[in-house]
Amino acid sequence: MAPLLDLAAVILACAAGVSGEAWNSSLFTSSPDVFPSPQMSGIGGWEAAMAKANAFLANMTLQEKTIMLTGANGPCVGNISPIPRLGFKGLCLQDGPASVREATYVSVFPAGLTTAASWDRDLMKTRGIYMGQEFRDKGSHVYLGPVAGPLGRSALSGRNWEGFSPDPYLTGVAMEETITGVQSTGVQASAKHFVAYEQETMRNPPGTFEATTIPNSTEIQSISSNVEDRTLHELYLWPFANAVRAGVANVMCSYNRVNSTWASQNSKLLNGLLKTELGFQGYVVSDWMAVHTGVDTINAGLDMNMPGQWNWAPIDNTTSSWWGPNLTVSVNNGSVSASRIDDMVRRVLTPYFFLGQDQDFPTIDPSMGAYPMVDDFEAESYWLDSWTAAGVLGSANRDVRGNHSTLIRELGAAGTVLLKNTNGALPLKAPSSIGVFGNAAGDLTTGPYYHADSYEYGCLPIGGGSGSGRFSYLVAPLEAIKAQANKDGSAVTYILNNTQLAIDGGASTIYPVPEVCLVFLKTWAAEGTDRDTLHVDYDGDSVVEQVASYCNNTVVVSQSTGINVMPWASNPNVTAIVISHLSGNEIGNSLVDILYGVYNPSGKLPYSIAHNESDYSFAPVVTSVANTTDPNAWQSDFTERLLIDYRYFDYNNISVLYEFGFGLSYTTFDLANISISKLANSTIASLPAATNVTAPGGKAELWDALYSVTVSVSNTGSLAGATVPQLYVTLPATAGEGTPVQQLRGFDKISLEAGETKTVTFELMRRDLSVWDTLVQEWRIPSGDFGVKVGFSSRDAKVQGTFTI
Ligand SMILES: *[C@@H]1O[C@H](CO)[C@@H](O)[C@H](O)[C@H]1NC(C)=O
Ligand SMILES: *[C@@H]1O[C@H](CO)[C@@H](O)[C@H](O)[C@H]1NC(C)=O
Ligand SMILES: *[C@@H]1O[C@H](CO)[C@@H](O)[C@H](O)[C@H]1NC(C)=O
Ligand SMILES: *[C@@H]1O[C@H](CO)[C@@H](O)[C@H](O)[C@H]1NC(C)=O
Ligand SMILES: *[C@@H]1O[C@H](CO)[C@@H](O)[C@H](O)[C@H]1NC(C)=O
Ligand SMILES: *[C@@H]1O[C@H](CO)[C@@H](O)[C@H](O)[C@H]1NC(C)=O
Ligand SMILES: *[C@@H]1O[C@H](CO)[C@@H](O)[C@H](O)[C@H]1NC(C)=O
Ligand SMILES: *[C@@H]1O[C@H](CO)[C@@H](O)[C@H](O)[C@H]1NC(C)=O
Ligand SMILES: *[C@@H]1O[C@H](CO)[C@@H](O)[C@H](O)[C@H]1NC(C)=O
Numbered sequence: 001m002a003p004l005l006d007l008a009a010v011i012l013a014c015a016a017g018v019s020g021e022a023w024n025s026s027l028f029t030s031s032p033d034v035f036p037s038p039q040m041s042g043i044g045g046w047e048a049a050m051a052k053a054n055a056f057l058a059n060m061t062l063q064e065k066t067i068m069l070t071g072a073n074g075p076c077v078g079n080i081s082p083i084p085r086l087g088f089k090g091l092c093l094q095d096g097p098a099s100v101r102e103a104t105y106v107s108v109f110p111a112g113l114t115t116a117a118s119w120d121r122d123l124m125k126t127r128g129i130y131m132g133q134e135f136r137d138k139g140s141h142v143y144l145g146p147v148a149g150p151l152g153r154s155a156l157s158g159r160n161w162e163g164f165s166p167d168p169y170l171t172g173v174a175m176e177e178t179i180t181g182v183q184s185t186g187v188q189a190s191a192k193h194f195v196a197y198e199q200e201t202m203r204n205p206p207g208t209f210e211a212t213t214i215p216n217s218t219e220i221q222s223i224s225s226n227v228e229d230r231t232l233h234e235l236y237l238w239p240f241a242n243a244v245r246a247g248v249a250n251v252m253c254s255y256n257r258v259n260s261t262w263a264s265q266n267s268k269l270l271n272g273l274l275k276t277e278l279g280f281q282g283y284v285v286s287d288w289m290a291v292h293t294g295v296d297t298i299n300a301g302l303d304m305n306m307p308g309q310w311n312w313a314p315i316d317n318t319t320s321s322w323w324g325p326n327l328t329v330s331v332n333n334g335s336v337s338a339s340r341i342d343d344m345v346r347r348v349l350t351p352y353f354f355l356g357q358d359q360d361f362p363t364i365d366p367s368m369g370a371y372p373m374v375d376d377f378e379a380e381s382y383w384l385d386s387w388t389a390a391g392v393l394g395s396a397n398r399d400v401r402g403n404h405s406t407l408i409r410e411l412g413a414a415g416t417v418l419l420k421n422t423n424g425a426l427p428l429k430a431p432s433s434i435g436v437f438g439n440a441a442g443d444l445t446t447g448p449y450y451h452a453d454s455y456e457y458g459c460l461p462i463g464g465g466s467g468s469g470r471f472s473y474l475v476a477p478l479e480a481i482k483a484q485a486n487k488d489g490s491a492v493t494y495i496l497n498n499t500q501l502a503i504d505g506g507a508s509t510i511y512p513v514p515e516v517c518l519v520f521l522k523t524w525a526a527e528g529t530d531r532d533t534l535h536v537d538y539d540g541d542s543v544v545e546q547v548a549s550y551c552n553n554t555v556v557v558s559q560s561t562g563i564n565v566m567p568w569a570s571n572p573n574v575t576a577i578v579i580s581h582l583s584g585n586e587i588g589n590s591l592v593d594i595l596y597g598v599y600n601p602s603g604k605l606p607y608s609i610a611h612n613e614s615d616y617s618f619a620p621v622v623t624s625v626a627n628t629t630d631p632n633a634w635q636s637d638f639t640e641r642l643l644i645d646y647r648y649f650d651y652n653n654i655s656v657l658y659e660f661g662f663g664l665s666y667t668t669f670d671l672a673n674i675s676i677s678k679l680a681n682s683t684i685a686s687l688p689a690a691t692n693v694t695a696p697g698g699k700a701e702l703w704d705a706l707y708s709v710t711v712s713v714s715n716t717g718s719l720a721g722a723t724v725p726q727l728y729v730t731l732p733a734t735a736g737e738g739t740p741v742q743q744l745r746g747f748d749k750i751s752l753e754a755g756e757t758k759t760v761t762f763e764l765m766r767r768d769l770s771v772w773d774t775l776v777q778e779w780r781i782p783s784g785d786f787g788v789k790v791g792f793s794s795r796d797a798k799v800q801g802t803f804t805i
């Protein structure tokens, strides 16, 4: 186990990375009030669905309205009860971002992180469509995903893998494609967790449902993410704007506080940024048990309380609710206005009608399980009585996997990144002998479902917590390698015990030295806990060094929930490095496709790999405030401002091991012929027109293409393959101190035959060229010279140009 981050180094690094005004803590003791909560208008294409919602609403009693807004017991992770009098069949909300979690006979798709590493818009969308189909076929109305919070401010955050990338542009695209895909099947997506939810540690008060070593007290408030306005807009809010623009049905608020105010009752965030500035038309749902008050959450803009019937008491079926019957009281005594509760119901019903969920939605498969996970759902059957009576439950254990394994295998390969490949190590060509090493090579040994616990033996196809999944089958790497070796006549020998391998000579009991030694590493993370190191688990670094000391053709394959340091990367005997992250239930097949060149690697890093763990300390996870009774002790100041991941390394000129956007192929590519053209005929105004109406996603003008950039990309090698030209924009100096040196503002995955050349066009939208002006409270295009670089990574400017606004 490597030492924890050194606090002194953290402070020094912060001081080095910070720019702009000194941090003033007294500015973060509350969020501004924004009242009243905006009424939805249906703008953006939901007008007809809203009319249906209004007609439905007109028939509802106050009690029925509260039922529709307050979660109840039922067959799913979150449940809105059926209302038989109105023919309303209820809502089934289900985790999670990579699978219909807990349910039987479902697929476990590659995690968000692997999906992001594909940089492939089409595959992102197809994954969304297939996941949406599985939710629908199980009778689940709401897919609880995709994830843009955490974004990935801290490399140690335990849920980064559920989301996509610390780059907001890449995450924004992935959010948009996923939502479009999921909702095309008539299933609602839930963009979560809103917002600045960048660590697990102290996300909730101790003594609630989190295991904690801190004295139990619900008085101690969860971590406060203290974020400046510009930082929030340009990093953490950015991908949520894409989600809203894509028409996301609901947004889930997060557990943490923002500027000392709970995200679930922060009127600046919900009424102000989400519903006014971004023009969000759907409903805001709480994260499970993130609600700490009644009226204050409602007036701040929260529309649905989940799971609704539980407050902070231990989970059972008897506890009371801040909402539910208490909401009826609040409306009757005037604390919540009638128009507010109607807007809440309208926001819940409009996406329901828009997506046709009132029409022919499949019955709910009771094998979905109830929260917390129950292995025997029969035990919960008394919960199901009202649902059975409403006729919304169907047959159990329906197989909804279809032919999705093909996509999972392809995306698993497309999202696998090849970082090093020397001496022609890869692809493998029927080697005479293969050595397989490490505890991450084999099959699972602790059952098919991961919740919170790491496990020693077995590969890592997904992380833990609510983003996990239940495996109906799994192709482990060793199994797939054996199958391929069998075809090729290769000998395969293996040692999976890391304790044995980490000691001197551990691998040498295999004789003779294999032609290639494959070392399988893994790094676990799960909701509820942050990682405490960036090193791989189970002494994997020593395993690599030991195997490499004996085998001069060592190929490292890393399954990981996020960023790892790689102290062995420059070892000449480590001839290749492959990272698959978390590639789902076809993991073995996806890896064999990459290792044997059936699939030419095309994945790119969605983050930076630095030389040292301490290089990431610009954004530490706060773990130092242990054993306090001060309710307000937990503060996380985002003092690094815009400078996270490559923005930090570039700004401070720090060399990295593998930069953001990097990834190799078995062929070679080149870029040439950049041309930049202005799309607008007239002078480009620095601000969008004040009169421009806010459509979902913000002012419509923000999405206008102002410049187009074309390049030609060629496959200069002798194999077909795909690559990702990436466009980075450098803003003029007038963008202000602390502006990142360059930022991703375009990418496209391009497949090319050997020798083929294609033209790629990127459109730069107004938002892509703007900074958030905190005084004007608007996106402003800074005046001056803009730099454009296009290359195959963030540090590979193959072609560049400029334009002036
Ligand atoms: C910090 O902010 C508070 C509140 O606006 C202000 O009164 C105080 O002068 C500021 N302190 C510094 C050092 O700027
Ligand atoms: C948080 O506080 C900062 C500093 O006062 C302010 O710029 C920002 O708008 C606040 N954001 C929210 C959501 O309260
Ligand atoms: C409202 O109730 C009336 C009377 O029961 C019924 O005719 C009408 O269809 C209902 N409207 C809606 C939208 O459910
Ligand atoms: C706090 O409460 C939780 C849940 O009841 C329990 O698991 C944990 O051990 C308690 N922690 C302490 C320090 O008492
Ligand atoms: C709570 O649920 C259990 C089943 O899990 C049931 O036996 C018990 O009667 C319920 N209690 C109440 C008060 O409804
Ligand atoms: C809600 O109302 C019930 C009585 O109807 C009450 O017992 C409960 O304490 C109230 N508040 C909360 C937070 O549940
Ligand atoms: C792994 O190897 C170590 C060291 O040789 C040994 O003590 C341990 O029992 C082995 N574990 C298993 C599960 O075989
Ligand atoms: C590389 O492998 C050879 C055996 O082929 C070994 O002698 C040498 O020490 C290894 N080097 C390293 C750095 O592990
Ligand atoms: C690598 O090791 C193999 C066998 O262990 C040996 O035959 C070969 O010469 C070594 N290659 C290098 C470059 O050391």
Ligand SMILES: *[C@@H]1O[C@H](CO)[C@@H](O)[C@H](O)[C@H]1NC(C)=O
Binding pocket: 627
């Ligand atoms: C926490 O603080 C309490 C009260 O100050 C003290 O009794 C206890 O020993 C402390 N626990 C730890 C683990 O430091």
Ligand SMILES: *[C@@H]1O[C@H](CO)[C@@H](O)[C@H](O)[C@H]1NC(C)=O
Binding pocket: 679, 680, 681
């Ligand atoms: C620019 O002018 C041309 C010719 O008048 C016109 O066709 C085109 O639509 C204009 N483009 C924009 C963005 O206004």
Ligand SMILES: *[C@@H]1O[C@H](CO)[C@@H](O)[C@H](O)[C@H]1NC(C)=O
Binding pocket: 689, 691, 692, 693, 699, 700, 701, 704
């Ligand atoms: C807002 O801007 C969009 C995009 O340029 C444009 O299509 C729309 O007409 C504008 N609306 C108003 C009211 O100005």
